[in-house]
Amino acid sequence: MTVPRYTRLIQSLPASVPFVGPEEQERTRGAPFAARLGANENVFGPSPKAIAAMQAETLEIWKYGDPTSFDLRNALAAHMRVQPQNILVGEGIDGLLGYLVRLLISQGDAVVTSDGAYPTFNYHVTGFGGIIHKVPYNGDHEDPAALFAKAKEVEAKLVYLANPDNPMGTWHAGTVIAQALNELPEDCLLLLDEAYVEFAPEGTAAQVDVEDPRIIRMRTFSKAYGMAGARIGYAVGAEGLIRNFDKIRNHFGMNRMAQTGALAALNDQDWLAQTQAKVSQARDRISRIAGDNGLTILPSATNFVAVDCGADGDFARKVLAALVARGIFVRMPFVAPQDRCIRISCGRPEDLDLLAEALPLALAEARK
């Protein structure tokens, strides 16, 4: 007799985790990283006003946070030009992905995503027993037409599309996404992950009717707003869909400092503009560093850059290992042919100085 008696689904799940954190890598290697450029964190950090707001809120931390995130949700609604009932605040996009999958997917239900797209989405789908169908990238871009055709073929309940994309940093114009929606099966929900959209050119966010029941979008304070450690994301969608999250979500799950900090961050769009400029400069610098080493980069609409190491995945994995060994935390795509690249987050000038030093050595070591 085994106790406890896990569900059959839980017994079938692998023990693997989506990502190993840099702290664990640091403990394994016995030294801290010199540059933290692997998790697409925003090293430029949040608005000083957000920091001040969080520091002040520590004095109120004895209180639970507002389970409706009323103030933040209203501010986000104004920002997104929708109604507050179109917004759900949650524990990062990762948390919201879990809730959304739980709402739609039970054992055997079909889900479509790109091969090599965000692993944590797949983790949640598998965790609720869904069957993942993958389509390849098209020229290092997500391929809306192929995704939606596959969704039709397998009668998918849910399809995942990130715009801009992670891990490649590529993007489609919002009009391309909106146009492709015509091919989305009528009974399929599109999850549009816009985690990086604030870094993208004007017009990347698709203009869609928020009450269109076929689409939900997710955004975050982890990237452009520099608050990854606060765990705060939001979903924007039709009122009926947003309301259904209330059936299952952890109502008192939001950290109070995170709520307050996010509101202050949202209200400091000047800081956001400065961050966007710094990220743009960092992308250019990474491009120059790559070029200095005979490598090319993929154009990026995010706060990271995929650097094409010019050979196959095995070679890129060697380059990555050699960078990590030199204290440069980076990650890379999982799937060929995208795994010919390594993915470098936009660091400060001093972080990229370290990259510039380490990359030629890493390449030489990989070529040995």
Added chain:
Amino acid sequence: MTVPRYTRLIQSLPASVPFVGPEEQERTRGAPFAARLGANENVFGPSPKAIAAMQAETLEIWKYGDPTSFDLRNALAAHMRVQPQNILVGEGIDGLLGYLVRLLISQGDAVVTSDGAYPTFNYHVTGFGGIIHKVPYNGDHEDPAALFAKAKEVEAKLVYLANPDNPMGTWHAGTVIAQALNELPEDCLLLLDEAYVEFAPEGTAAQVDVEDPRIIRMRTFSKAYGMAGARIGYAVGAEGLIRNFDKIRNHFGMNRMAQTGALAALNDQDWLAQTQAKVSQARDRISRIAGDNGLTILPSATNFVAVDCGADGDFARKVLAALVARGIFVRMPFVAPQDRCIRISCGRPEDLDLLAEALPLALAEARK
């Protein structure tokens, strides 16, 4: 055609939420509460060292938190005299309850709890399709013998027991719990909720082998450590059970400030002792206020006191409404005969001064 296509389970779930937060009540009544004594928050707050640690950590908030909560988990293991692999840190006990239920319960599985015990546990069980079987309180105490007998009768996979209990504040000696375990069915997991145990007399925590596969305990930084808004709790149990949470949990779900603050709070046991003393004084004061109004209290091992209003639930609900109308946020048990009581959290002297003023007026109004 309905889109999105929710699971059958989701379609069957009620739209109700476990608790309405005080902020929503304040917006409805158009004024803030003068005393916040309804959610068993700890108004004495966290250690100043925890506050300082959280404030400093705001500068690191651009980084994701460590998904393994390594430092905190190690400190908790030492504190609990177990191994780090016996500890899981999560998004408050509420979040951990959801994960645990998901590990064990699928549609139709039997779960046992007390009638009137923690509603958020029931919310999660219902949310995963479990069937809840309830046993009544016995003299305003949870009744381990009845819970375990019911678990045997319905072949429950999971049984919930809080010690000390919420909402009554009553408790059993740890030896009573340990003794009762002999009657727990061999294939049933006991979830022992010890959210309030730091307020209880020595010996309230049951001494059980952490590797006993039939028991998991949960504790929190929300109550005695004064950090409800940080959302940080922990589970203590057999290594195999703890490891299984990794199959489904939101690995990067922990707020970074919360992790740092909890570690500092745990390391300041002097502050905890001061809090315990203040809470004890507040319990005595609530007892005197009740006595001054001809009411009696239930002995409490928590940071709240159930005050017996001396009549039925309808009367207690009137008293509660009259207190709320006077700006005193309190809550009360949901189920008869425990709903003859209102539940008052241990406030500061100035909070309890307001209670002392309002209670006679509320009683007079309820008696009209």
